[in-house]
Amino acid sequence: MLLTFKSNDNLNEYNFDNWPPPSRISQYQDVSAPYPGARCPPYSQYAGIRHLPYSNGPLQLAFQRPKKECRTFQSPAVEKVIEEVTSRMKDNDLARMFENCFPNTLDTTIRWYVLGDDPKAFITTGDINAQWLRDSANQLQPYIDLLHYDENLRKLVLGAIRMQADYIISSPYCNAFNAPPESNIPPAGSGYADRVYPPPNRKVVFECKYELDSLASFLDLSNEYYTATRDTKFMDDAWIRAIESIFDVIRDQQMPTFTSDNSPNFPEYLFERTTTLATETLALNGIGYPVNTGTSLIKSSFRPSDDSTILPFLIPVNAMMAVQLEKISQLLSKIGKNELATFAQETSNSVRKGIEEHAIFEHPVFGKIFAYEVDGYGGRIIMDDANIPSLLSLPRLGFLKKEDQVYQNTRKAILSKTGNPYYLQGSVFKGIGGPHVGLRNAWPMSLLQQISTTDNDNEILELLNFIKESTYGLGLIHESVNVNNLGMFTRSWFSWANSEFARVILDLAKRKPLLIFKDGNNPFYLSSIFEHK
Structure with a gap:
């Protein structure tokens, strides 16, 4: 397989079978590879490279999944959904994007987990080696309906809830966290230079910005997990302490x-x-x-x-x-x-x-x-x-x-x-941006929300085309793109955005199947491909 590097718009190709090149070996050893001895390019580099085989659509979008031995978590249920949905899609470029984006969180961001009686999971946001409460909850959302069909996936989501509960109990005002000490993963940062009150737990905190949506996202993931599983056992003493911590923050921040x-x-x-x-x-x-x-x-x-x-x-x-x-x-x-x-x-x-x-x-x-x-x-x-x-x-x-x-x-x-x-419209892209990325870049994620909140077929199709083209041939959702130059984008690896794209495609598969499927107005339901337990 050939790897194509994008650097200053000059393309260079390498043979994947001989990866990494000798001069790059120390740079490309990835400690997150789940199989000892696997030579896995860090996905932060991998995501910015066009990989064969390309899609059969006009955009020839790249295949961006890591080799199986380099994927950080594997789910047979997820693979089955990919096969079923992509086989029915009439747009080969959209199908490739779903193939890349739907498993991206599992393929690349599950840095550490245990799936025993007390599961825990540390899930990074992508190119930043820390776990955001909001991001990790949203990254897992497309898999919620599959928990009935994949026990390990259910334990992974439960592990994320329990990991988040630990973080909230420890430092309820903080938004992003390092891996737990038992993972033996070195901390990515600690925010020591920030002056914060109340003082956060510096052993695990990556950043301590108080964001109300971080706490709401923990509640959302808990609510969705219960809806999917009807399991009340996860609401244990630690979970209750996390809830009490959230309620204390709410009381304080209503003053x-x-x-x-x-x-x-x-x-x-x-x-x-x-x-x-x-x-x-x-x-x-x-x-x-x-x-x-x-x-x-x-x-x-x-x-x-x-x-x-x-x-x-x-x-x-x-x-x-x-x-x-x-x-x-x-x-x-x-x-x-x-x-x-x-x-x-x-x-x-x-x-x-x-x-x-x-x-x-x-x-x-x-x-x-x-x-x-x-x-x-x-x-x-x-x-x-x-x-x-x-x-x-x-x-x-x-x-x-x-x-x-x-x-x-x-x-x-x-x-x-x-x-x-912050609504930006240029020669090649349009959408909502924000102060985070300046006055020239809009976020594909805003177009995904626009799709989710309309029933207008023409609007949906137009937005899907903008989203496809915004990947710049990579087949993954960027954080933001320049509205006048799609080659100028931020973050080739942004797992939350990839999960959001997958969620929108699965929503359209139920709500608007005629827009995306070859076989017409036949909605996609998980029950059609899985036997109920």
Whole structure:
């Protein structure tokens, strides 16, 4: 097999059978290879190279899966779905992308796991050797419906939940973590230079940005796991302690900036970093800008992009938390944790009320829409960011129906330059970007959310074409691409985005099979290829 390197737009080819070249051996020994002695190029390099065989479609997309002996986790159920779905797809380039993207998390990011009676799993985000709570939860989402058919896959997801619970108990305000000590994987970083309160557990913390969606993602993965398995045993003492830690954070972050006598409340969280980037630290000596009393909303110091918020009441993450709290309330009731269940339900209700009262306003062009961030004083930020949760993804989050009029108005606003400064349209690509990658790059992930929130066939097909072309022949989803030059992109290995693409294809396979399948309007269901246990 030939490997084609892209470097300054000059292509070089190497024979995979003789990989790695002698001059590169020390650089390309990958300690994550699951088989001792396997010579596996690090996927951070591998993902940026076009591999044969190419797809039979007009874009000739590369095959980007590692050799079997270099894959970090293998699931027969996942392989069966790949075979079934790709054999039915009428677009060979889309089929190749699904073949690459659906297994990408399992192929490349499961850095350490144990599958015994107490499973644990350390799942990196891709090219960064740390586990984000949000990313790892989303990376596993496309596999949830397969847990009934693959016991090891079920244990892997359970292991991720238990690993996340340990992290949250240890440092509930932190977003990203190093591998646990028992894995013997050296830490990727520790954030020692950041000034953080409360002090995080430096032994395992990679970064300690407080992002409300990180905690909501843990709830989401727990809720999805229960829905798929009906297993309540995972809700053990450690899981309950993690839930209690999340609820403590919520209580603290609902507090206003000032007391009733107008004195500043003691900050429950602060973060300062020495940096030239305003999005990498918080104002006012690490506290963030003030919020008003009586809103019921929950502060989030950082966005899902890891950029700092401007106004701390970030509406999409509050919406996500409201949905997940309502669901987790039902689980807590099932195991007799009625006091926690009541808190979850009441907080869900109050957050929804807070969004209705403080986030909806009359836009001069689009009518009533949702603001992206508010402060409870009447201040608001009008935009959307590309990451999930976003305003665009509100129906996917389960917060409302896509037919909701305020949502439809908001959707029109954020998919236009008039209503969203980060909606970018160039000569070769268009979509929502954000401060994280500057003013020239949009995120394919935003197009995936646009597909998820429309029933318009022409819109879906147009967006799928943009997504295919955005891979620049690599057949994987990038973090972002330059809207005027697809060869200028960030992150060739971004596992969350690959999982999101796979999730969208599986959704279309049920919701819009005529758009992607050769055999017409015949939806794809797992029950059609698996025998029920």
